[in-house]
Amino acid sequence: MISVSDLCKTYKKANATPITVVNNVSLSIERGEFTAIVGPSGSGKSTLMNILGLLDVSDSGSYLFEGREVSKMSVDELAEIRNKKIGFVFQQFHLLPKISAKENVELPLIYSRRNDISGLAEKALSQVGLGDRMNHTSAELSGGQQQRVAVARALVNDPDVILADEPTGNLDSASGTEIMDVFKQLHSNGKTIILITHDMNNASYAQKILKIVDGTITEQNAKPQTLNPEP
């Protein structure tokens, strides 16, 4: 499904030493796999995730998405893959503030060029437990609720891969568990899931854990149980 080799991303700033945020990363993720990415803050998890989600481009290396080299795709092809095959949950939600939860969740549908989209946004919102908050704007929702809207938006278009950048970072443990149950459910429905998390409990849901330090994968563990979950 996803196969990456020697991926690099460097930020250069005028009169500052360039920092390599993603450094020679190689990984591969099979269809239907549940992968967790862990690592300290600033280690480059989000940067890597953005590249995997086709939201950003790498400086070098190769990225095959379903066997096709991403750097050879046109911007319109990338947009279509982002729309149809990838659901992305941002670390900072990125909801449009003044429109309702439902309208936010509908955004991917609007750009999907599908004819029948009625009911889908409602369904996705119910799935994350927000069936009763559809017409609230983000300002009227708690942080956790906003995060759940962002999750609903990621899954509304029934994508193959869901990339979630700390989806439970702002949730209490109860709603965090709810969200993780949603991901488990999606996974058991055959979705490929990549999840960034600080929480080892959440990581334990994954079949594979990647540990990133300073932009480099230091551990690829297929048995998360061996990584002692935090109490």
Place this chain on the structure above:
Amino acid sequence: MLKLRMIQSGFRTAWTHKVRAIFMILSVMIGIAAMTIVLSLGKGTEQKILSQVQKFFSARTIMLVSGGGRMEPNRPVSFAGNLKLHDVEEVAQQLADITEWDAILPVPGKEAQASGNSTPVDIVGHTPSAEVVHNFVMVQGRFFSETENRALARVAVITPHVRERLFGATDPIGQMIRIDNVPFQIIGLIGPRGMDPHGTDKDNEVLIPLNTVLRRVANVDYVMLAKFQTSNEQRLNETAERIRSIVRERHSIHQNEEDDFMIITPVRVNELIGNATRIFNLYLPLVAFVSLLVGAIVVVNLMLISVSERVKEIGLRKAVGATSRDIALQLLIEASSITIVSGLAGIVVGVLLLTQIVKLMSLPFTVSWSAVILCFIISALVGIAAGYVPARKAAGLTPVESLR
């Protein structure tokens, strides 16, 4: 109509900035309304002057006016007395194109008395053919004849105000009117003609045969002007030139000397009207254009703010699958709809105000549609460019760059 959902969604987010949208609409609206009013007033004024002038000046008319120099709309009437009736007669006789002619000598500011009333009037000497040359409408009685003119008959044709002031409701025909104690018999009444382009009230005149005025009232042999009606519009300039050379010869004017008279053709009249209406057609539109420009600048600024504020939104829309084209289309439609709506509102407001202003200024109601539409198109283009260009740029960023 899949795009429709996209565009609707764009409007939902755009309209959350209502104050800004309203400012944009207002500023374009005011500019367009100002342009609509000013340009239309200019056209209305020109039409009014034209229709006034055309009452006195048809396309086949040539006027020969005593005194040289330049004639401007508000130049006081003064003349040297060197245009003789014989000059006019000679011109009319020599040129076959001239079908009718009238020679005129006004004697303004006389006191007229009749049936115990008295009122200041302007005496005007006309030839009998004046009735045809000026298209006088006889309301009552008749115009004077050639016989009466030749016989220096003391007959008069009066005008509506004179009739009102001297006779009220009684029938004036056949009554006597005394001017400088000389009695004239009223033989006719002509219909209202309003003000002439100099602002003289044509309805306060007493028309008397020219010869009678020359010999019995003014005791001179000159006229102020002559009006020729020609049969051939195409040869009008040629005819005017021939009139010029005949009068120059009769006045023994040297080759390098200036005319001591003036010839006015419809072409020249239009030039004069153009000068008179320049303020409406050039200076005021310039002022209105500045307001339109200010509006445009406001819109450009607000659009730029709007787009830069919405870079994040653009990034997010792209992240969930919008193509650059989708984004560009959405912003283009938003920008154009806001300018088009405000432009149309401006035209509506302008036209509504115009109907009131026109009433106050007693001008004909005309809207200079071509100019208004041009302004509208310009402002729409400005608004669209202001929204579209930065949007295009934002649409070119990667989603992460715009979301940052």
